Amino acid sequence: MVAPHPAGAVAVLVSATASGQGKTTVTAALARLLARRDLAVRVFKAGPDFIDPVMLERAAGSAVYNLDLWMVGADASRAMLARAASEADVILIEGVMGLYDGTPSSADLARAFDVPVLAVLDASAMAQTAGAVALGLRDYGPVAMAGVIANRVAGSGHAAMVASALRDMPLLACLPRQTASLPERHLGLVLPDEVDALDALLDSLADGLQLDDAAWQALPAVSFPMPTPQTMPPLLQGKQIAVARDAAFAFLYRANLDCLRGMGAAIRYFSPLADEPAPEDADAIWLPGGYPELHGAALSAGAAWRTSLRRAHAAGKPVLAECGGLMAICDSLVDKDGNDWPMAGLLPARTRMQPRLAALGLQGWESAHGQLRGHAFHYSRLEGDIVAAGHAGKHPSGDSGEAVYRAGSLTASYFHAYFPSCPEAAAALLLGEPT
Known part of the structure; x- marks a missing residue:
């Protein structure tokens, strides 16, 4: 059973090779699972996005804000992370696109705040090659790698092949192939209020997530210096x-x-x-x-x-x-x-x-x-x-x-x-x- 980390909050940035690998599904499943274990979970979304945060709020039961080194700014992003670390047991940051895509990228964000990356790999059509993909994601930047979550895994044998291929990286969790997933349309996910029985779906995803509690507990705690609070100009007072x-x-x-x-x-x-x-x-x-x-x-x-x-x-x-x-x-x-x-x-x-x-x-x-x-x-x-x-x-x-x-x-x-x-x-x- 995952318990609060003795040294403080654990933080990971959930990323992947590209869009469509299951980042939001995995982040939502992990947030729901940890929240059900009575851990205080705070979730952030990297980059500009309106829809994923609303879905992640539903999964975690807490407000979700965006982080971005350019649009939001490094100082404001650090301030939000510092507040979250003072309140939460777990901080999950869902990345945007692939790990190294964009300027700034999810990898840039992870390095700026010393947050390790948790790579989501769609393992539905691979086994040992998952190791090569994970090593490439870690070493290309490089970034600190917390481990891998293998998505759409066929079974325990398939998971074992993925785990053995990761060499010195832990397989933190597996999520089996899903019969139901978070629905999408042209601008991304469907809004939560439009999804029938959404909480049951999120619970089902959390139930299916096979988390290695020992590997999760071994993740290092993070800390962020609390910046000086910034006051907002009262330009709209009374409006x-x-x-x-x-x-x-x-x-x-x-x-x-x-x-x-x-x-x-x-x-x-x-x-x-x-x-x-x-x-x-x-x-x-x-x-x-x-x-x-x-x-x-x-x-x-x-x-x-x-x-x-x-x-x-x-x-x-x-x-x-x-x-x-x-x-x-x-x-x-x-x-x-x-x-x-x-x-x-x-x-x-x-x-x-x-x-x-x-x-x-x-x-x-x-x-x-x-x-x-x-x-x-x-x-x-x-x-x-x-x-x-x-x-x-x-x-x-x-x-x-x-x-x-x-x-x-x-x-x-x-x-x-x-x-x-x-x-x-x-x-x-x-x-x-x-x-």
Whole structure:
């Protein structure tokens, strides 16, 4: 039975050779298993991602935040890890893509904070070669390797072959081939509230995870120096921010909400899917990203939410619309089946879903207050004769990225901003000030 580590928190970064190897499934299974053993588990997600954190929150029973050396920043990431280490027995960090993919990569993150890597290997079509893959992952960087979790293992004999091939690395756990797995769609996993019997599925994955308790207990404890607390400027003191939040507008960084509250704002949620109007007494409206393309019929049938946005815009109230929010404030949205659904009509354009990925990656927007960092990830494109007020820049190339559109008090873009990277710029957007 795994017990709290006598020297403090244990931390691992869960990574793999590529996407699709089962990182999220394994991280969720491990988090659920350890939480059921009454260990305090804190989970982080490396890189820009909205969906995996929500699934991992469900598995671990605690809030999940993002870590990234560029978007979030090394100091802020270290501060979150330090707080987690002071509260938790176990810290799990789910990596992004393959271990060495991206700038910065998951390997860069692991090395920056001296966190060992736990490699997830899809063993469904290999046995001894798993050793060569694991050794390559460890030595290419190199990185400190905590061990391996073999995913989709056929049985004990198969697991034994994998274990013998790892040489000096432990096989920390095996997860058998699953009859049911976490469902996915075009932007990643399906949102937890859409998955029937999700907790039963997570429990089943945890039940199937064959953890080597002795090998886990042998992992070293970690420690992170607690940085000096940073105070947030009270730029939104007394302001009420209306935030669209439901299955169509679910892509919110917890850190963004914390940032708004830290600057003094009160947050008021409303649901366009339920045809709830934006609160009239709110000082600004924020429509974050999500899946409006899956809810075109319901959104187009709602008169109250659309009317409330038009009135707010006509009155000069600041409106910030990002990605899915951008799709909702255009004249219409064309879904993957070709249905053209009327939207709020604040921007004279339409968005159209396409099978090909339109954008993916880190980006930064240069504002008068500094660089507001974030990312883009979408499958739709904007159609219309409108001129961009500016563009974000791709990281690290600096090439032109997502367009930023302005129409009166409206700011709209496919760019997803990470507010804590420049709170002053985020506040300016919601105050209607020049950015």
